[in-house]
Amino acid sequence: MTEIKRWHPTARMNQMTAYNGLIFTAGQVAEENAGKSVAEQTAEILRNIDGLLAEAGSDKSRILSATIYLADIASFAEMNSVWDAWVARDAMPARATVEARLTGPEYAVEISVIAAGS
Numbered sequence: 515m516t517e518i519k520r521w522h523p524t525a526r527m528n529q530m531t532a533y534n535g536l537i538f539t540a541g542q543v544a545e546e547n548a549g550k551s552v553a554e555q556t557a558e559i560l561r562n563i564d565g566l567l568a569e570a571g572s573d574k575s576r577i578l579s580a581t582i583y584l585a586d587i588a589s590f591a592e593m594n595s596v597w598d599a600w601v602a603r604d605a606m607p608a609r610a611t612v613e614a615r616l617t618g619p620e621y622a623v624e625i626s627v628i629a630a631g632s
Contacts, residue, residue: 529542532570560600576630581625
């Protein structure tokens with residue numbers, strides 16, 4: 515049986531899990547840049563995702579799918595300006611972006627990914 519691995523547990527979830535060669539991150543929000551611009555929040559979230567994937571022995575080039583939640587879909591272009599600079603052109607994942615009410619008004623962006631392990 516393949517082992518389930520879990521990282522950074524909280525009271526309700528783990529920040530990342532892995533099973534059968536796949537890595538799943540929880541929705542990541544910007545803690546240091548909460549309340550700041552969509553671009554600043556997106557950049558922090560993507561740095562966090564880089565760090566989580568590195569812990570699991572993977573990286574952004576192995577992301578298979580990303581789900582992006584925006585508090586205001588009007589910020590789509592601002593978020594994309596940061597995303598486009600971060601994502602590898604030859605390794606873009608499948609992606610969905612939706613407008614959603616996030617857990618607090620200080621959060622403008624939340625991102626979760628599924629990646630292949632190493």
